[in-house]
Amino acid sequence: MSSGNEPNGDVGEREKVLPVASEAETPGQKTERSTKGIKWFLLVVGILSSAFLFALDNSIVADVQPQIIETYPGSIDKLPWLSVAFALGAASTTLVWASLFGSFDYKPLYLIALVLFEIGSALCGSANLMDVLIFGRALAGLGGAGLYLGVLTLLSALTTASERPVYVASTGLVWGLGSVLGPVIGGAFAESSATWRWAFYINLVIGGLFAPVYLFMIPSVDPRPEQRTVQKAAAFDYAGSFLIIAAFSLGTVGLSFGGSLFEWRSATIITTLCLSGLLFVLFGIQQCFCLFTNLEHRLLPVQYFKSRTLVLLFVQSAASGAPIFVPVYFIPLFFQFTRGDGALDAAVRLLPFVCFLVFFSLANGAIMGKEGHYAPWYIGASIFIIIGSALMYTVNETTSTARIYGYSILLASGAGCIVQIGFIVAQAVVPRSEMSAAVAFINLAQISGLVIALTLANTIFLNDAQIQIANILPNASPDEIDSAISASRSAFLQSLSRDVQQQILHAIVVSISKTYILCMTSGALILVLAFGLKWERVFLVM
Template sequence: MVIESTPVNAINDGPEKEEDQIASELANSPPETIRAVKGWKWVFVCFGLYFSIFFAVVDTYGDVSQLAWLGVGFPLGSVATILSFGKAYGIFNVKWLHVGSVTVFSIGSTVCGAASNMNALIIGRVIAGVGGAGMYLGLLNLIAINTTTRERPAYMGGTGVVWGTGTILGPVIGGAFADSSATWRWAFYINLVVFGLLSPAFLFIPTFQPQPGIPILTKLKQLDWVGAVLNSGLYTSFVIALTFGGTTWAWNSGRTIGTLTACVVILIVFIVQQFFAIFTTPEHRLFPIEFVASRTMVILRITTACASTAMFITLYYVPIMFQFSRGDSGLESAVRLLLLIVVLSLFIMGSGAILPLVGYHIPFFILGGVFILIGGALMFTVKATTSTTAIYGYTILIAIGAGLTAQVGYIVASAKVQIQKVPAAIGFINVAQIGGLVIALAVSGTVFQNIAFRDLSKVLYPLGFIASDVRGAIAGSQSSLFSHLPSNIKANAIEVIVQAIDKTYALEVTAGALCLVVSMFLQREKLFMEISAGGA
């Protein structure tokens, strides 16, 4: 039995030449056969692959100048290398590149668990982020390679559920270990145990060589090393500027201005280097410029970034808000996200399952944008006295919107290109997802820290507190400063911090509106059509 799937334009609104060409190439590609791995071996492989991305753990430390680095360190390592991994998966053995990524992630987890200071923990987070980028792209590529077009959306949806659940449950796991005799270090060491138990699953994964018969040195020369360095420098300089600007460094200081200038210069050089394929070739350059000519691929990239922004700002700041406004411990505030987890998982998995049935992907993005916009606007109005039930309701709206759009971009992008271009297409969308996370956390961290420091200083300076006391209070709700404040001053200080957190949801309002607007320009087409064939 053979299952085939081709894009079908249901309503033609003037599709672009490039998109017609992509669809034509896909239609003329050889038909897919049923995957080689079946039965319990396939279940074991999926179990191992899915749990290899169940990784992100958020720990709390008391240094506000480095607090943002803990949240952004992991995704920074990922986004700085994701394009390189996207190219590498189109060149090297997919299975063993994935195994190597798991190894790098394990090394990063070990460094985090053994960290004796904040700097070591941050370095470990970045290393783990590099491995995490390879793991996630490896999972998506292995799923795309080893499934048919008909069943791929469900498995792609499963990656979103596991990745999102693992990320959101990170604070729960970290809080549980931190409150136990095992200490927070085992929040990282547990990754090594899990990988050790699941490593036999790699034995059943089929090997896939995108370029068989080509020597390893020739393959290494195909990588765009200059582009990789520029891409890493671009994101690193951007995050450094926004993380330290306004807190450790003044906005008008030479270091802040110099870092921002370096970011702009690197961006310009990267664009020129990629456009003219300097020190590389057009087919090997890091950034897949050909996708920029496709309206659909560009919009998919934007909507995916919007979903990532909505998801992770909620994830990162709702627990912090509950710690300040309700006096929750890290574990208690994380547990409050469980309802959001369930809703998010259901809608991510549901969108992957329903998309092949309805065929049209535009409604997912439009509805997703609407829910994110409404939920973000409501969270923007939250105060310290807002009821817990209301906050739960607002976050559920955001979860619905993010769930509807988080993984659909991957599914549509992989269906729009030939199988040889699937790694590049997945990488193109994955940069949007992780890059959206990095930018969202960097910008929201800057907004939160600067506004909270400015407004809390007005409350605490008259009482004799100094700048370091204010920064310590912002860094954690359990700061000893709060226990020494009069009840009325404490309430005022908490309200100031909650209001500063609320300002970060302006990014979600923007993300929801942007997702809604750009989705209107998607090509109206029916991408998935099931064709039955004889046989069992």
């Protein structure tokens, strides 16, 4: 039996059982809840509603992008930011929120995150410019990251050790539900008289509904009651926060605008990407040597990079972003172009993928909870991801709907099997006192992978489609080309001959197919790294 720290031994060792520190090893841990009955039910539902909103916003724009572009003509070059801005806001601040929740009272932090999320949603719904909408998405992502970490932190703090795994696991179920309903809700609003704007206003309605729970029923929990607020603020890692946020922001700008607004070899893109890389390096140096901070308060748990298991889990969790989110955004777009689907119908087409993704995520949690091995899951899942992605790459405008459903289910089955493994294993191989840091570590990997995957996928799609359509219509203006890409029923596209329309449709479908190269690459990376994992068993014993 291991102590709960990083497991010892070589890959060749057959098996290890790695429990987290037990109840007896955690002095002062509560053995009975003070809140019970209907009050406890309302409290849990209210807290979980935040995880639902975060998941909903992750996928809700997947199906309303054409309607948004129609609202803001000439903004096709900013299309990647509809999805990326939210993920960027979350990825760049995940470590910041984790550090804050490690020092300050949970309740005010949770409420601050909620307010930021709701303000961002309100800006998105009321935006009169695409730039305002993008800013709102980034602000909602920033608040959403705090909400999600707040949910995990509050549920861990308010539950007993014996019941905690069930309540923490429920966040995965709620996340799945939000992911499933996101495209459907967005599509339903886009086709109604309410318009796509209510895909964001709905967050205000749900937030208002549970406002009494947030304000009056969530208790204050101070992780460091012995320190005053001024002391906590003085110890915060401001330098690290600035470096990580700036690095993510510049990197995403460079990847998103490269090839669309600027040539990849332009000085603007090269400078932006180089600055991003430099800031990441500076952040690493600052964290390693605790410059302008200290070991206890630095943002990044650098010690985890000394663990082979945690490093592999980090990279694999980041790689899982492509097979999870590329289909969520591009399957509806495919059906809108090839089948003439409206937003709601296209969202329904996505349900087989999302439902199987959630099902296999839950199945993995249930089976791993009893059996314990995790390396075989990565090997099997990556094979499904590679096969499913390769099949999706072969899809064209004449491929039957049934085949597309089958291919997407294969991809979803593989992605679902590994979506939660990183969280489970990371918490099982660190001391109990570091479990929140382990969650933040894997969460950073997943959201970073999401940012990279969506940025690259959108860039691949737009750049390739623009090049192909420009070859088909050499005399078309950039605005006309963008109009053809932005919607299957655009006035410009409808004005062309049937033969030219078919050529453009084929070009767009080919461009969509190329985004699945990212999924194949991610699956291959996960497979290779899986053979470096230790063949061991882990059990999350609270």
